[in-house]
Amino acid sequence: MTLIKSISGIRGTIGGRPNDNLTPIDAVKFAAAYGTWLKDYSKSDNLKVVVGRDARLSGEMIQNLVVSTLVGLGIDIIDLGLSTTPTVEIAVPLENANGGIILTASHNPKQWNALKLLNEKGEFLDATEGAIILQLAEKEDFNFAEVDELGKITRNNAYIDIHIDEVLNLPLVDADTIKKAKFKVVVDGVNSTGGIAIPKLLESLGVEVIKLYCDPTGNFPHNPEPLKEHLGDICKLVVKEKADFGIVVDPDVDRLAFISNDGEMFGEEYTLVACADYVLGKTKGNTVSNLSSSRALRDITIKHHGTYEASAVGEVNVVKKMKSNNAIIGGEGNGGIIYPSSHYGRDSLVGTALFLMLMAEKGGTVRELRDSYPSYYMSKKKIQLTPELDVDEILVAMEKKYSNEEVSTIDGVKVDFPENWVHLRKSNTEPIIRIYTEAKTQAEADTLADRIIDEIREIAGI
Template sequence: MTLIKSISGIRGTIGGKPNENLTPIDTVKFAAAYGTWLKEYSNSDSLKVVVGRDARLSGEMIQNLVVSTLVGLGIDVIDLDLSTTPTVEIAVPLEKAHGGIILTASHNPKQWNALKLLNEKGEFLDAAQGAIILELAEKEDFHFSEVDDLGTITRNNAYIDIHIDEVLKLPLVNADTIKKAGFKVVVDGVNSTGGIAIPKLLETLGVEVIKLYCDPTGHFPHNPEPLKEHLGDICELVVKEKADFGIVVDPDVDRLAFICNDGEMFGEEYTLVACADYVLGKTKGNTVSNLSSSRALRDITIKHNGIYEAAAVGEVNVVKKMKATNAIIGGEGNGGIIYPSSHYGRDSLVGTALFLMLMAEKGGSVRELRDSYPSYFMSKKKIQLTPALDVDRILVSISESYKDNEVSTIDGVKIDFEESWVHLRKSNTEPIIRIYTEAKTQAEADSLAEKIISEIKVIAGI
């Protein structure tokens, strides 16, 4: 059982002992720390916070604890109940709220849950703000309100519909164009809130929807991370139904993956590539992804005469770099689309609409679209951390070994070779070292990853 505290929030497994797992006590303590920080940071006498959750089994319990804690601090709560991460992000500024909390452990299995924290813009907190909240939680220096000053709860379950309306308002989304294309799409909502939001969006756009695992029970029918090895059912159903393509999202709907019409993966790295291809074809500008994302985005950006830059891993880092470079689209290679014309957050509804527009205007099949993009292959490995592993020493040693190559140390170590790269970093959410590689063939990517893993083991003496 695990409890991970970081600047981006608190994440852990349900049950067990306080301070070792995400128990009710830890939930209340962290929610109180956020509320206390918000009262100091906002300098306002009347505070409002938006709260929403995915459909995982512990969600209602965690939601009740968080909402009650905020009310106890004198903070008014807009409770969206079942929602998505991007929906909460959109709701915060629309409600003129001072912040937001999303209750989700993203792609982690059902025993996990988490509190993700937003500022008044509906964006994730930065490192300095997150550090203050961690310190407040440690000190437990909270001051709760007296009975006449308790906060209020307003329940609003209309925000997924409002979110869809916001997507339809985007200048590069034309509902009539999509309707005329007559798409048929299979949706795997992993029995969470994507099973509500994505079919609703598609039906509004005139798309025929075949639902798979779209009942928001929280009983995930497969590992909820949208990777090829977990998605056999939808791959088969796309072919069986002769669908144009398939859509898969993670439990909180900020990661988006497509299945080609032939039942093969489009590739989660290429979700951003395709959406950027459409946006850059309409609007000249720059792009950003993180260091662990495919070079394909760089290639497409250059093709459209834009400038590509890489940020440290983590949505807040990508957003910061996007703002600094005036990027018109960006995100992460895990299927996260950030489109500032909507908001600065990964959004599978926005990504779905942009992809539908691309397909409607280009014509042809999704397989043909995928084959038209630069072909890269990735290997994603990991090494479990143990007390014996001095990760910083390992990273320094690897960096020194490859100093004659292009090396970045802004987030772990990334080494760029002429036709491949490797990125090593400590995970923010799991006790592991991630080793990502990319090359022109899968065999080359796998070989590079195994070579680096072998070198790490030699350095670590394991």
């Protein structure tokens, strides 16, 4: 059982002992720390926070704890109930709120949950702000409100519909163009809130929807990370239904993957590539993704005469680089689309609409679209952390070993070879070292990853 404290939020497994897992005590403590920071940061006595959650089994319990804690601090709550991460992100500025909390462990299995924290812009907190909240939680120096100053709760279940309207109103999204294409799409909502939001969006765009695992019970029918090995059911159903393609989202709907019409993975990395191809074809500009993302985005950006830059892993880092680079689209290779014309957050609803526009205008099949892009193949592997593993020592040793290559250390260690690359970093969301590689064939990517893992094990003596 695990509790991870990072700028990505407070994430842990349900049950067990306080401070080792995400127990009720930990949920209250970190909610109180966030509320205390917000009161100081906002310099206001009349605070408002938007709260929403995915459908996982522990969600209602954690939300009740978090909301009651904030009310106890004198903070008013806009309770969205079942929602998505990007929906909460757009709700914060629309409600003129001082911050927001999404209760979701994103792609993690059902035993996990998390508090993901937002500022008044609906964007994730930066490292400095996150560190202050962790310190406040450690000190437990909280000052709760007296009875006449308790916060109030307002429930608003309309925000998924409001979010869809925001997507439909984007200048590069034309509902009539999509409706004329008469798409048929299978949706895997992994029995969470994507099963509500994505079909609603598609139906508003005149798309015929075949639902798979779209009942938001929180009983995930497969591992919720949208990777090929977890998606056999939708791959078969796309072919059986003769659908144009399939859509897969994670439980909080900020990661988006497509299944091609032949039942094969379009490639999580290529979600951003395709959406960027459409946006850059309409609007000249720059792009950003993180160090663990495919070179294909760089290639597409250059094709459209833009500039590509890479950031450290983590949405807040991508957003910061996008702002400095004036990027018009960016995100992460895990299927996270950030489109500033909507908001600075990964958004599967926006990504879906942009992809539908691309397909409607280009014509042809999704398989043909994928084949038109530069072909890169990735291997995403991991090493489970144990107390005897010194990650920093391992990374320093790997940096030294490959000092004659092009090496970046802004986030772990990334080694760029002429024909491929490897990125090693400690995860912010799981107790693992991630080993990502990319090459011109899957065999080369897997071989490089296995070689690097062997080198790490040799360095660590395991």
